[in-house]
Amino acid sequence: MLWIKAFHIVFVASWFAGLFYLPRIFVNLAMVPPASVAERERLLLMSRKLYRFTGILAVPAIAFGLWLWLGYGIGRGLGNGWMHAKLFVVLLVVGYHHACGALLRRFERGESRRGHVWYRWFNEAPVLLLLAAVVLVVVKPF
Ligand code: HEM
Numbered sequence: 001m002l003w004i005k006a007f008h009i010v011f012v013a014s015w016f017a018g019l020f021y022l023p024r025i026f027v028n029l030a031m032v033p034p035a036s037v038a039e040r041e042r043l044l045l046m047s048r049k050l051y052r053f054t055g056i057l058a059v060p061a062i063a064f065g066l067w068l069w070l071g072y073g074i075g076r077g078l079g080n081g082w083m084h085a086k087l088f089v090v091l092l093v094v095g096y097h098h099a100c101g102a103l104l105r106r107f108e109r110g111e112s113r114r115g116h117v118w119y120r121w122f123n124e125a126p127v128l129l130l131l132a133a134v135v136l137v138v139v140k141p142f
Pocket residue numbers: 005008009012061062064065066067068069074075087089090093130133134137138
């Protein structure tokens with residue numbers, strides 16, 4: 001079980017590395033002057049590759065989590081409110097991941113109208129989600 005947990009943590013950390021960095025590239029994309037076509041294309045290429053790779057990392061992160069939950073029964077049954085709360089946080093993380101994909105497609109179509117400050121705030125959301133998930137699973141407050 002500890003091996004599964006170790007791999008769960010490694011893939012969760014790698015998944016979040018992508019979720020932290022991708023919106024950081026969006027901040028840069030939002031600051032590119034319209035005439036800088038090459039710079040925009042390079043940032044778009046970086047975003048596309050990072051989005052694809054981050055999506056691949058999310059699969060084992062979630063699979064190892066499901067294994068711990070359903071396979072080893074950790075957090076199953078009554079009196080495990082922390083696990084239900086954590087599953088809700090995971091749903092939000094998956095939603096955030098999809099939102100990054102939608103924003104990327106908007107950048108690709110040249111339809112993004114939001115400024116870099118908006119993306120800086122958007123970039124803070126995974127920090128709060130990671131904090132919530134780790135506190136729930138380690139402290140188990142309820
Ligand atoms: C947002 C994504 C996730 C984050 C940030 C995350 C974070 C963590 C961390 C840091 C641990 C280690 C806790 C410890 O040392 O005991 C852990 C364990 C665990 N995770 Fe996740 N996880 C995520 C997704 C999932 C998913 C999708 C599931 C299941 C559906 C899951 C189920 C579990 C279970 C059952 C444990 C073991 C808890 C225990 O030993 O008390 N996790 N998670």
